[in-house]
Amino acid sequence: MSAKAKTATVRKAKAPTTKPRVKAASARAGRGKRTPHVLVLRAPGTNCDRETAYAFEQAGATTTAVHVNALLASPRQLESVDGFVLPGGFSYGDDLGAGAVLGTMLRTKLGDPLKRLVDRGGIVLGICNGFQVLVRTGLLPGWDDESGEDRLVALASNAQNRYEDRWVTLEATSKHCVFVRPGDRLHVPVAHAEGRFVTRDPAVRQSMVDRDLVALRYVAPKGVSPAPFPFNPNGAEDDIAGITDPTGRVLGLMPHPERNQLPWQDPRFHRGDAPGVPDGRLPFRRAVQYLERR
Amino acid sequence: MASRSPAARRRRPAAVHRIEIAVRPGEMDPAGHEAALALAGVGLPDVKDVRVLRSWFLQGAHDAGTLERAARGVLANPVLDVFAVDATLDVPVVGGARSVEVTIARRPGVTQPEAESARVALHAVGVEVSEVHASRTFVVTTSASQAQVVAAARRALGNDVIEDVVAGRPTTHTFPTPKRAPVRRRTIKLRRIDDAALEKLSTDMGLSLSLEEMQTIQEHFRALRREPTDVELETLAQTWSEHCKHKTLAGPVRMRDGEGERVYRNLLKETIFDATRRLDKAWCWSVFKDNAGVIEFDGDVGACMKVETHNHPSAIEPYGGAGTGIGGVIRDILGTGLGARPVANTDVFCFGDPRTADDDVPRGCLHPARLLKGVVAGVRDYGNRMGIPTVNGAICFDPDYVGNPVVYAGCVGLLPKAYVEKAARPGDAIVAFGGRTGRDGIHGATFSSVELTSESETVSSGAVQIGDPITEKKVLDVLLQGRDAGWFTAVTDCGAGGFSSAVGEMGEATGAEVDLAAAPLKYPGLLPYEIWISEAQERMVAAVPPKHVDAFLALCASEDVEAVVLGHFRDDRRLVVRHGTTKLADLEMEFLHDGLPRPERAASYVPPVTREPRRRPKKRYDKDVLQLLGMPQIGSKEWVVRQYDHEVQAGAVVRAFTGPHHGPADAAVIAPVLGSRKGLVLANGINPAYGRLDPYQMALLAVDEALRNAVAVGADPKRIAVLDNFTWGRCSRPETLGALVRAAEGCRDAAMLYRTPFISGKDSLNNEFRTDDGRLIVVPPTLLVSAIGVIGDVRRTTTSDLKRAGDVLLLVGATHDELGGSHWYRLRDELGQNVPTVRPGAPRTLATVARLIRQGYVRAAHDLAEGGLAVAAAEMVLASDFGATIDLAKVPGPSKDDDVRLFSESATRFLLEVSPAHASEALAALKRAGVAAARVGKVTKATSLVMTGREGDGSPATRIELDAEKLRLAWREALPTDDAKQTSGRAARRGGKR
DSSP: OOOOHHHHEEEEEEESSSSSOOOOOTTTSSSSSOOOOOEEEETTTTHHHHHHHHHHHTTOOOEEEEEEEHHHHHHGGGGGGGEEEEEBBBGGGBTTTTTHHHHHHHHSSSHHHHHHHHHHOOEEEETHHHHHHHHHHHHTOOOOSSTTTTTEEEEEETTSOOOOOEEEEEEOOOOTTTOOOOTTTTEEEEESOOOOOEEESSHHHHHHHTTTTTEEOOOOOGOSOOOOOOTTTSSGGEEEEEEEOOOOOOEEESGGGOOOOOOOTTTTTTGGGGGGTTTTTTHHHHHHHHHHHO | OOOOHHHTTTTTTOOOEEEEEEOOOOOOOHHHHHHHHHHHHHTSSSSEEEEEEEEEESSSSHHHHHHHHHHIISSSSSTTTEEEEOOOOOOOOOOOEEEEEEEEEEEETSSSSSHHHHHHHHTTTOOOOEEEEEEEEEEEEEESSHHHHHHHHHHTOTTTTTEEEEESSSSSOOOOOOOOOOOOBBBOTTTOOOOHHHHHHHHHTOOOOOOOHHHHHHHHHHHTTTBBBBHHHHHHHHHHHHHHHOTTTTTTTTEEEETTEESSHHHHHHHHHHHHHHOOOOEEEEEESSEEEEEEETTTTEEEEEEEEEEHHHHHHHHHHHHHHHHHHHHHHTTSSSSSEEEEEEEEEEEEEETTTTTGGGGGGHHHHHHHHHHHHHHHHHHHTTTOOHHHHHHHHEEGGGSSSSEEEEEEEEEEESOOOOOOOOOOOOEEESBBBOOOTTTHHHHHSSSSEEEEHHHHHGGSSSOOHHHHHHHHHHHHHHHHHHTEEEEEEEOOTTTHHHHOOOOOOOOTEEEEGGBBBSSSSHHHHHHHOOSSSSEEEEEEEEHHHHHHHHHHHTTTOOEEEEEEEEESEEEEEEEEEEEEEEHHHHHHHHHOOOOOOOOOOOOOOOOOOOOOSSSSSHHHHHHTTSSSSSOHHHHHHHHHHHSSOEEEEEEEEETTEEESSEEEEEOOOOOOOOOOEEEEEHHHHHHHHHHHHHHHHHHHHHHHHHTTTOOOOGGGGEEEEEOOOOSSSSSHHHHHHHHHHHHHHHHHTTTEEEEEEEOOOOOOEEEEEEEEEEEOOEEEEEEEESSOOOGGOBBBSSOOOOOEEEEEEEOOSOOTOHHHHTTTOOOOOOOOOOTHHHHHHHHHHHHHHHHTOOEEEOOTTTTTTHHHHHHHHHTSSSEEEEEEGGGOOSOOHHHHHEEEEEHHHHEEEEHHHHHHHHHHHHTTTTTEEEEEEEEEEESSEEEEOOOSOOEEEEEEEEEHHHHHHHHHTTTOOOHHHHOOOOHHTTTOOO
């Protein structure tokens, strides 16, 4: 894509709109079905960028990896894409708490372009550290306070106080989130030390439930609720594994669906119990389908 | 790095503000919890509770509103934390009457990654600070005195090399003004001193050079008619260290044993390496010359692997030692060829018994359980942050590791064939990139070549490095981009010996010139020789042709990686070191690399005199099986493995645990290229008990174990390469060296028997600990064999959990009366004598089993190892939703005793689950290949393990009947989970931030 094309798109996209518009990225695919283009963010310490890009490509999108320094230097890159994804890792070493440094940078320097991306129908996805970053940017679950300093939710240290890598089962609960449909079940791994979802107070949690912002929950076999350890792998409030925003176009989740894209990645594979289409593809496929249709 | 802006240097004292942050009262404080365990772990009495308070000191004129914004928006997390600006945060005392405060902070000038991160983030919210300093105050509720708490914190929470530990809670901070050390050339008077003085000089300078080596250097400089400089002596000491030159393994040895006398001019070359040369496999692309061995993986893409030891640093500082061990071996892979992409890590540890009583741990040693926890935390924090999955490993326990734990760290990478060869050319720039150079890790290479004592912790603290995995991840990112752009003619890592080894090795064929003044430093005041040999982490060196230098430096800058041109490669085979215009060293590469004297060492081997214990047949062996499953060595390592990210990069296919109930897998399989079904299998073989009885058989058995583990998951034995890692005692004793020679010969014979090449290796000698009362604890001879194999299609692999009721269980391989060194004997504190013997038919067994798996006949496979048939069967059951019945009378092999059949650890055996439809065919195939095999039982719906034998009159008798749940419990509770014992203070320093 030429720099000129990018600039042209930017001007057109300037005014926020609720109606998605056809843009340069999709025009590449010609008439008919659009091929959504997703920007994959790299920052110091990001380490799931390759498999995350692969998951979007499997789902039918094209991707470009961009380093955070390059994006800060030209934030307009966000104007010409359909999606923005923050992969897992340890951005800036999580030196000030998980996702804190990158979250602060995105909130202060890219807050507006990111909001515009969502407003014009684009998607934003944060996985693991990306989720931790998103709750620090204010995109999730959406601020009460414009300054973005009054946070409502956080991802605290796991209840068992250690890093935990294991496979879990998730069930989708949100009706309006474009990444899932209620009842979707995903068998995917978690791998984190700070994934315990907490809200500032019970009122925040209730409001999130009321507004359909809880996208994914950990579930135990036979529907035991709340799910005990290890089915809820970190002690998250209300078994919450992922949340969305009021538009449904932003999703943050602790587990890693990008790690279950191929049949043999699922540990049930050798027992013959893995589904033919891997579970982890679902959220990527649904998001891309949404982008293709809009 | 505490940043230093020009404003700060003008010495206008700007205001220093303080922000204190703590977890909300009543909320879990993970860092405090870890600290409490760590303090209790070093014996601080009556630790009721610990809360951690983070203090930030910000220099700059800021009003209260700005500071509030800094705290609320950046430094604290308002949902979880409370904070105070320029005020003292009240931390409520929990569960006791009073609390004592102790504060830990990095020493002035020492890198503080979180301070730099804070500066970046504060800048983003418009808060400009000239200097940032962070400290942690531990508020300890205890009846212990202030002095006791500080002393305990110094041991358990702080690191003397880089941190200050002080009583109380500081309310302000004075930022230091940098000092500069004068640079001058320092010569050492060497030419006219006698032998005693030469030895003293070696000791005083920490060179770890022998008298003969010092004499060689003396003669060299006499011939040059000048005195050496300190930099020259240090360079020679680093390059000639056991760590770098492998003087013993690559040196001449005269061996005497029962087979007579023989002389090796170069032990390694004439045993292990010679076997590889004779096997001459086309798929071995690079062996024993680069950082790592390289084999063909898929067409034009190769796979490389390296395994390193990091024993001594881990003994003193398990968290930092193990972390930098992983960091170092990852850099080995980054520095293989023109750079490989790491795709997996492995780790193998040996510790003293984790259940050792505190009083039985010699002074100066850390408790094995604490070492275990610290080492695991170090591997976890480094590997996970690098985004490299830790997929395979093992943990061994033996009382003789109490003074000297063994930490092996491995890394596997992928690289295109075009990037395998490298050669720096005269005129190429020497570009150093990554971390800054500090005083950390000085004399690591020479330190690793001496025995440890109770003083080692204080004397050698400088030899422990400090890791920063995010810096290394950034290095990885730019290195692979630079490689793909074609900007390098060579790369290598800064490991042992730092710049001196990296530049000395890269420039061996050309010569090199370096200006130490160009090296970015963590803090001022380093002497030139310290810059030259520092083993500060996360540094790489690249040879970059002049036309690409600017592009590479620009790439590094764009991703926040510091890079400088340190010098250039010459064409006269001289190594010249300067600091600015002051010349500090001028050595001939030839003398540096080939001048080392190679004295012949004496080796002898006499087999130990042991005997078999008297065995009495028992009616039931249920208790034995449960006890075996409960041995730390056999039991579940789940507590360890779950802390490693083994899924990152999305390549995992066969993981450490398998089956619905997470039983142990034999080996790891990864599919490292997304979308491709081509796989790598990683396995290992290690059993130190055999080292005591027969080091020759130990080597064969380690290779056998590594190969059969790999084959059990579906590897093709024809496409497996192996690596050797020796951890031995002091080889100046002929009998210790003799055991090493026997093991090397065993490796050679194993390679030829299985036609499996060794592609890389490493040795760590002098692993001994001298206690205060003079007792010497020597590690058992320890050989780790790591296997890396290529799998054509990862879907054709299998796991060890049972999968269908009614399936047939086939036992492959003969069981002999070989209980010597077995775990069953160890339960009774016996060693025995009959070590398992690897028999000539072993390769046929492996090939046939591999074929059966590839043909899809095998639903589950497990090798027979620790604990023999009984444990293997138990593990297959406990992993699954099924049970098994096994008739011991059917077990193939000469021994008729039930106890032998249950617990013997004879080599090259498998238990296979095969569908009834394929059982006869599979048996026939085994028979045709001349492999002993039999139907021994079947998979049952009832979830218990039933093993029956025969009474003296021939009537059936139940020997074992155990429910799967009982097996699981015994297996899972093997590792002590007493957190206080396993605590590492160093892990607590990281707090909950992982």
